[in-house]
Amino acid sequence: MSGGSPTAYLLWAALAVLFQVFLILHLWSYDKFKCVRWNSGRQPGAFKRVMTYCYLGTLPALVVFGVAMTDLKFKEGYMVYREGRLRSIEEISSLTRYPAIMPKPYELWSPGHRHWLLPLFFVFSGAWALEIVTHLEELSFWVFLLRQGPARRDWFSSAEFRIWYLARKNLETCQAWIFLAGSCASTATTVAFIYVLWMFPGFLLHVKSQGAEIDVVVRLATFYQLNLIRVCFRFIFTLPLLILAIDGVQGAHPILMSPFGSDILLMLAAIGCFVSSAITLLIFFPRSLVKEEDYAPPQGSLHATSPKTAEALSHRCPRCRSRAFNTGPPPSEARSPAPSTTGSYFPFPNPEPYSPGSEIMLDAPSMYHSRTRDKRRDREDDVGVDAQTLDLGLHRVITQPPPSYRRHSSVILAISRRPSQQELQASQSNLHPYVTTFTSPIDLPDVDVPNDGLPRAI
Numbered sequence: 514m515s516g517g518s519p520t521a522y523l524l525w526a527a528l529a530v531l532f533q534v535f536l537i538l539h540l541w542s543y544d545k546f547k548c549v550r551w552n553s554g555r556q557p558g559a560f561k562r563v564m565t566y567c568y569l570g571t572l573p574a575l576v577v578f579g580v581a582m583t584d585l586k587f588k589e590g591y592m593v594y595r596e597g598r599l600r601s602i603e604e605i606s607s608l609t610r611y612p613a614i615m616p617k618p619y620e621l622w623s624p625g626h627r628h629w630l631l632p633l634f635f636v637f638s639g640a641w642a643l644e645i646v647t648h649l650e651e652l653s654f655w656v657f658l659l660r661q662g663p664a665r666r667d668w669f670s671s672a673e674f675r676i677w678y679l680a681r682k683n684l685e686t687c688q689a690w691i692f693l694a695g696s697c698a699s700t701a702t703t704v705a706f707i708y709v710l711w712m713f714p715g716f717l718l719h720v721k722s723q724g725a726e727i728d729v730v731v732r733l734a735t736f737y738q739l740n741l742i743r744v745c746f747r748f749i750f751t752l753p754l755l756i757l758a759i760d761g762v763q764g765a766h767p768i769l770m771s772p773f774g775s776d777i778l779l780m781l782a783a784i785g786c787f788v789s790s791a792i793t794l795l796i797f798f799p800r801s802l803v804k805e806e807d808y809a810p811p812q813g814s815l816h817a818t819s820p821k822t823a824e825a826l827s828h829r830c831p832r833c834r835s836r837a838f839n840t841g842p843p844p845s846e847a848r849s850p851a852p853s854t855t856g857s858y859f860p861f862p863n864p865e866p867y868s869p870g871s872e873i874m875l876d877a878p879s880m881y882h883s884r885t886r887d888k889r890r891d892r893e894d895d896v897g898v899d900a901q902t903l904d905l906g907l908h909r910v911i912t913q914p915p916p917s918y919r920r921h922s923s924v925i926l927a928i929s930r931r932p933s934q935q936e937l938q939a940s941q942s943n944l945h946p947y948v949t950t951f952t953s954p955i956d957l958p959d960v961d962v963p964n965d966g967l968p969r970a971i
Contacts, residue, residue, distance in 0.1 A: 517775050517776065517779045518591075518616055518772060518775070519586035519587040519590075520776065521775070521776045521779040521780055521783075522582045522583040522586050522779070523583045524779075524780050524783050525578075525579035525583070525783045526580045526583040528579075528783050528784070528786075528787040529572065529575045529579040529580070529787065530576060530579075531787075532787045532790060533572055533576050535791065535794075536569075536572055536794060539794060539798065539800070540798060542800060543798045543800050548565070549565060549566075549569060553565075563646075564647060564797075565797075567643040567646050567647050568643070568647045568794075568797060570640075570643055571640045571643045571647070571790070572640075572790065574636050574637070574639055574640030574643070575640050575786075578636050578637040578640065581629065581633050582633060585626050585630075588626065589616070589617045589621075589626060590616075591615060591616055591617060592615055592617045592618070593614055614772070615772065631687070634687055634691060638691045638695070641691070641699075642695075644790070645695065645698050645699055645702065647793065647797075648699070648706075648747075648793070649702050651796075652702055652709065655706075655709040656708070656709060658716070659709065659712045659716050686761065686762060688761070689758050689761025689762045690758070692757055692758035693758035693761075693762060696751045696752075696754040696755035699747065699750070699751040700748075700751040700755060706740070706747075709740070710737070710740060710741060710744060713737050713740075714737075717730065717733055717734060720733060723944045725944060732799065735799075736796055736799075739792050739795060740796075743792040743793065743796075746784075746785045746788040746789040746792070747789045749784065749785030750781075750785030750786040753777075753779070753781045754778070754782045756768065757769065757775065757779070757782075
């Protein structure tokens with residue numbers, strides 16, 4: 514399989530070098546190469562190390578293969594093929610018709626250059642094997658997350674992880690068989706990834722319905738979009754090499770003998786390979802500009818300022834949902850009849866009848882004071898209630914009342930108790946800790962899971 518012009522391999526070499534530079538810059542911006550240390554990550558171990566170093570070892574091997582093959586291809590040049598015979602390039606002027614010009618076959622290379630072919634094929638096959646390992650692991654991890662139920666399984670004891678864990682004489686056909694084996698495995702992995710893409714929208718809806726953190730939902734949605742693009746480029750990478758491999762192992766070689774056919778397929782494969790690898794880099798080591806810029810939102814912005822926020826907070830904890838809003842006139846105005854318009858609005862349907870003091874449900878005495886709009890001035894001041902407690906661990910939420918309440922000097926009090934850790938776990942019981950703390954498929958948290966009697970694979 515001597516198909517492929519020096520220009521096609523030059524594209525492989527150029528993309529490999531450019532991506533190597535991008536990898537270095539990205540890892541430096543990510544955490545200044547801390548992620549490549551031996552004990553990096555939230556759960557350092559053999560799994561994290563194998564995945565990190567397999568992926569990082571793929572690119573230098575591709576750089577070596579691309580640059581070396583480009584140099585050898587340009588040094589050996591082309592041959593003239595006509596009437597079943599191979600001629601040297603000097604015989605072109607003596608031919609009566611324009612012959613077919615093709616890259617020189619490996620058998621006609623000089624012995625010094627032929628000596629480098631087999632080691633370079635080993636380098637390329639090793640790089641492709643490492644690339645398949647990383648993508649097969651990632652496929653298994655996403656299938657593991659999609660199949661999660663209320664029972665929390667351990668990734669290292671799951672069947673998906675075990676599938677991943679268990680999972681020279683003729684130089685002309687050697688490269689073809691490498692392409693065939695690698696492209697078949699990569700294509701099968703990419704086809705299986707379609708199942709993940711098909712199930713992922715429903716998985717995102719499930720994660721949002723369980724009240725996951727907004728940054729986790731945004732990160733998962735971003736990875737879904739990246740995976741859509743990456744799967745397309747994975748097919749652009751594997752299918753052209755599969756076509757070349759099938760053409761190389763059979764008797765006739767119509768594609769390899771065509772300069773356009775072999776070159777365009779090799780160039781498409783190069784583009785698909787390095788674009789998909791770049792997306793894999795963004796998925797495995799996602800940068801956070803907020804964290805890199807050391808930005809923290811103001812303390813005041815952490816409190817809710819609208820009824821929707823208070824409703825969202827109460828929705829986060831089902832046990833705290835019952836008393837998200839309690840409305841009614843202040844105690845000083847309880848004896849006077851209120852206008853009919855003030856009692857017609859409630860944030861939730863079927864509210865309970867108002868009773869003075871029902872806004873605050875505490876187990877210990879507390880001090881509170883109210884402030885209302887100055888009736889002597891016609892202005893739209895905010896109306897609210899400040900609640901002060903004594904070491905009760907309560908979370909205060911001051912909400913802005915609707916316009917109807919501001920017009921009639923009514924008071925809205927919205928106090929939402931901070932849910933405990935047990936309540937948060939109960940409200941997210943259907944989400945695996947890998948989901949609620951998700952950052953990367955290779956950076957898994959060290960969480961406690963029920964012992965199912967199965968030993969850890971790693």
